[in-house]
Amino acid sequence: MTAKTGRSHDEVVVEMLRADPEFADAYLAAALEETEQPGGHQAMLTALRHIAEAQGMANVAEKAGMPRESLYRALGPRGNPTIKTLLAVLNASGLHLSVARQH
Template sequence: MNKTSRPHADAVIELLRDDPAFADEYLAAALDEADLPGGQAALLAALRHVAEAQGMAAVAERAGIPRESLYRALSPTGNPTIKTLLAVFNAVGLKLAVHRAIPA
């Protein structure tokens, strides 16, 4: 690999670590696109990036979830329960919100 390149996920995690407020916009965009093809996997990846930026072990502890379970829930094949999602959102300092969808 070229020394000037690095994986996209690493760059995103660094941005989230350097600017925690970016997590709000990043996850909001992922939520907005969750109903598109591949959107649910992208949402889980975005939530995983936020958790990794804050330290996966610390987020798991705050969420009351074993670290291995958190990795599994936020994996590309993960299928977390609403309880797990809410716990993780809370653990990273965010809350889900509801707003009326704009008609197409």
């Protein structure tokens, strides 16, 4: 919970993503850059879960062609989504994965 608002960090991030959907681009890009760091895998799943929550988990699950419960599991704390699930969720969220050479 944040001291000023009484809301959790997760709630604040989801609210920010709802208010500014383009924030999802930068948020997910930052999470992807951290995937090789300790806890980076979890940060990536958390970012994707926040984006899905901002757009409505049921809506994203439907667009991704999967049950809502499966989406929650895939993006949960112990989730380990397949590449198929990851790409389906990104696509359903209006995002896509791109690759760039490391410098």
